[in-house]
Amino acid sequence: MHRTRIRVIEDALDANNTIARANREDFDQAAVKVVNLMSAPGAGKTTLLERALPDLGGVRAGVLEGDVQGSYDADRIVSLHVPVTQINTDPGFGGECHLDANMVRSAIPALPLQEIDLLLIENVGNLVCPAEFRVGEDARVMVSAITEGEDKPLKYPLMFRTCELVLVNKIDLLEHLDFDLDLFLHNLDAVHPGVPRLLVSARTGEGVQEWSRWLTRLVMPVEAPV
Amino acid sequence: MHRTRIRVIEDALDANNTIARANREDFDQAAVKVVNLMSAPGAGKTTLLERALPDLGGVRAGVLEGDVQGSYDADRIVSLHVPVTQINTDPGFGGECHLDANMVRSAIPALPLQEIDLLLIENVGNLVCPAEFRVGEDARVMVSAITEGEDKPLKYPLMFRTCELVLVNKIDLLEHLDFDLDLFLHNLDAVHPGVPRLLVSARTGEGVQEWSRWLTRLVMPVEAPV
Numbered sequence: 062m063h064r065t066r067i068r069v070i071e072d073a074l075d076a077n078n079t080i081a082r083a084n085r086e087d088f089d090q091a092a093v094k095v096v097n098l099m100s101a102p103g104a105g106k107t108t109l110l111e112r113a114l115p116d117l118g119g120v121r122a123g124v125l126e127g128d129v130q131g132s133y134d135a136d137r138i139v140s141l142h143v144p145v146t147q148i149n150t151d152p153g154f155g156g157e158c159h160l161d162a163n164m165v166r167s168a169i170p171a172l173p174l175q176e177i178d179l180l181l182i183e184n185v186g187n188l189v190c191p192a193e194f195r196v197g198e199d200a201r202v203m204v205s206a207i208t209e210g211e212d213k214p215l216k217y218p219l220m221f222r223t224c225e226l227v228l229v230n231k232i233d234l235l236e237h238l239d240f241d242l243d244l245f246l247h248n249l250d251a252v253h254p255g256v257p258r259l260l261v262s263a264r265t266g267e268g269v270q271e272w273s274r275w276l277t278r279l280v281m282p283v284e285a286p287v
Numbered sequence: 288m289h290r291t292r293i294r295v296i297e298d299a300l301d302a303n304n305t306i307a308r309a310n311r312e313d314f315d316q317a318a319v320k321v322v323n324l325m326s327a328p329g330a331g332k333t334t335l336l337e338r339a340l341p342d343l344g345g346v347r348a349g350v351l352e353g354d355v356q357g358s359y360d361a362d363r364i365v366s367l368h369v370p371v372t373q374i375n376t377d378p379g380f381g382g383e384c385h386l387d388a389n390m391v392r393s394a395i396p397a398l399p400l401q402e403i404d405l406l407l408i409e410n411v412g413n414l415v416c417p418a419e420f421r422v423g424e425d426a427r428v429m430v431s432a433i434t435e436g437e438d439k440p441l442k443y444p445l446m447f448r449t450c451e452l453v454l455v456n457k458i459d460l461l462e463h464l465d466f467d468l469d470l471f472l473h474n475l476d477a478v479h480p481g482v483p484r485l486l487v488s489a490r491t492g493e494g495v496q497e498w499s500r501w502l503t504r505l506v507m508p509v510e511a512p513v
Contacts, residue, residue, distance in 0.1 A: 101327050101328040101329060101412070102327040102414045102435055102439060102442070102443065103327060103432070103434065103435025103436045103439060128442060129415060129442070129443065130442075130444070131441060131442055133438050133441060133442060156415070156419070156445075157415075158384055158413065158415035158416050185415065186327070186414065186442075186443075187384065187413055187414075187415060188328045188412065188413070189355055189382070189383075189384035189411065189413060190384050193382070206329070206434065208329065208432065208434035208457065208460075209328055209329025210329045212359050213328060213329060215357060215359060216328070216354060216355070216356075216357055216359060216412075217328065217355065217412075218356070219382075231434065234434075234460070234463060234464075237460060237463045238460075239490065264465065
């Protein structure tokens, strides 16, 4: 029975990858770079977007918000005068705990791809399933808040292993926590050796300029300042 | 296609509930009360267990740990000389992001049900899917850390709506965060009016005696001190 279940999952992931490639082609044709932003609930994805969006230089960005229900994050982003599209995984997609390629595909007709250079996809807050489903992104960025503890790379390795950048957020709280930053970075390197990481605080603004620059460079690798 | 997907999910939940009832019968027969402990990753489930377990009076407790992989939490609990059983959802169960009734059922033969009065099941860290799958528990307890923000009840309503107790954890950090406790409690009551809640800090010990008492009363409703 377990083998059958795994087979079903593998078939679902194969189908997902086929649709993700179709998304990728649509994004490439429109010359839009795509970031899949992932984290546990409450790690600070939306606040880090709010921080970065006004600071992207000439890069025109759009946001695709993924939530089980509601549009609380999209309502925050829209006040920045950035085009925002909402996907709710409930009820149309059965209340799924992640975005998959088909959900993103269903949103493509609503995305202003001709008017943007960069699409930031904010995934559902979850450290497990979002990592399993490619959606056609160029890069995966994950946010790990130091309030979540040092053990998260070890307990959710796929998420930490399949991303191109780790934002270590809430770094302003370091002095108020029993959090061993060296141990966290050691665990991170054990799972994904040398993965680029930025120590940031969405609250104080520490490190957010580097985060904006990372996004800008993704779109304009040459023109951006070093 | 969406309708088909929802039908598949409903059938899966029906099957889950049937197995959950079988688990419930086994637990009842052994006179074991069962708590399903749920939260986002890093909210403090394990530390709150470590705090409560030595303070349960005459109640004999056991722990069932659910993780995608590894046994980091079980290794911590075992040092308290409490019987611990580990379920890994990967690979046997396809890397699932939650425990379901069948996974718990598969662990029952390994549980020392005749030697315990209370089984504490620590679910996979996730605010979405664990709420959908009953496992045969008497009560659901969820942990919401104030570092996750005030909006979590609104964004993950099923989790907050289907629990019997909310542990509002990391309350020691209140003065260091831009967290509006009244707004969080307002959002909680909007989703689950009047649900019992305890303000706790697994770090400082604030409120953990009440948490231990709540567990004791679940097992011994009359004998426990008021």
